[in-house]
Amino acid sequence: MSVIPSDNIRRFLPWRIERRGRGDDGYLAVAFVLAALVAMPFAALVWLAASGSSSNWSHLATTILPEASRVTLQLMLGVAVLTGTFGVVTAWLVASFDFPGRRLFSWALVLPLAVPTYIAAYCFVEFLHFAGPVQSAIRAVFGFQSSRDYWFPDVRSLWGAILILSSVLYPYVYLTVRMVFLMQGRKAADVARTLGASQATVFLKVLFPLARPAIAIGVSLALMESVNDIGAVEFLGVRTLTFAVYSTWLNRGDLYGATQIALLMLAVIVLLVMVERFARRKQRFTLGRADRPQPGSEKLSGGRAFLASAACALPILLGFAIPLLVLGDFALRRLDQLGDPQLWRALFHTVTLAGTTGLVTVLVGFMLAYGVRLTGSKRLLLMTRLAVLGYAVPGTVLAIGILIPLAGLDNWVDARMRAGFDVSTGLLLTGSGIAIVYAGFVRFMAMGHGSLESGFTKLSPHLDMAARTLGRSPGATLFEVILPLMRPALLTAFLLVFVEASKELSATILLRPFDFETLATFVYAQTSRSAFEDGAVAALLIVLVGILPVAILNRSILAETARG
8 A cells, every 4th residue: 555755745735725725716717607608598598588478388388388298208208218228238239249240330330420310300201101112112022002001100200200319319328338338348347257147147237337327428418409309300290399499489479488498398408417417426436447448258159149230230220321321312313413612612611610619619518527526616516517408408499599698799899899989890799600609519518518527437536636746736637637538538529519510400590691501501491492302412411521520439439448
């Protein structure tokens, strides 16, 4: 047992108290400002919702909310079960066994993350409708003449929405859970096997409890994306709370009622997060670096190998292969669009906005997460919890919450410049891409912060103290110790935000400057004219833009664990 020299103890304690009184307080103040910037749109939404009359709320509570709430809860339950099953089972298989195609599956399982939910819904309907390849093959094989001769499930239903959303959202669970399975090494599992436990027992009694925080984060992200989705559920005819928000605003012209429903959705998400955190409040897992990860150490053969390969292939088929097949077929009929300059400008805007949003989100998310770790402030923790709730608010309503303060600031600056210098500044924020980036990092803060928080949970809380005991300043501790160890989590957070920002549609439509297109708005413009085929090339580009980041993400995680 090593003993810290007494002179180091004397040097460390007064210095630590001094930093608590100065440096940490300064960091706390900066973190509070950042959290306030993230929370500002929510304050605008609360103000807007409170401006509506109680009669609006009474009407909504009796005619719209009961059915919409029931459908939303059923959708969330189905997505939670299916994404959790797909993500956890596939992560366990590729991390613990060797079977045919395991190396291919280990990176291909993240590809559905590149497919937007609304594009997946369009593709599934095209693939499964009466004239699609599936029903056409059924009629050809069995000799049926019309749809009345056989039964086929309707994908435009609640179960269809659950299947489609889960097929493209399960990688959130897969990525976080597989990272835990790989980074924690095989020590705990090997000990359990030495004591006579079977692989099933090791999974249920050892690996699953260790991965529970990662499962909770991944499922929470999938649920918030499901609650926020409007394109897929509207196309599939599923009337969720999000659809109620849009219907109340656009069809009834009641923006106040729409924001009231949005705040109800936000309250539901807050309740779910609180329940989940309360359930695991006493769980603490600090994972050391693995000696050397050995994924796929047990070789499967025969029927077990076939089942493992089939279990990994199924979500890839549903979430990536089917959409890619449909988009590729449509795109081949519209190759002339590759010469359209507007398409390539939309691609440039998409990559630029997504990259900027990813950098800003990771920077702010890291400062908030590290601020909580450094200061232990409960007030900052509360502000951070509030700041990561933007994912639960529909993008269009969040855009309204951003427009209110930014437009006010634009008008104030313009008025002052006119009065003082007789110069009009115009719309500096709301008339540029700054508003889109702001909406993006507020919207995806939950994703970036969740990945960073998960990374911090794997670092021993004594690392900071040990570095300071050895004479490192807080800055040196951050750059020499924390950041190198957090590199996988930082890259994961950036790439996840980049992929999601490149697919963002609802907020971009409202906040984009005049004559400013992204790939998502380009697809929307085509599909709004009932011409999805005309937007297939742009939709395929969205998928291709997302494939590279998720491939880099997968390779980075595997490389980091291999260095263990």
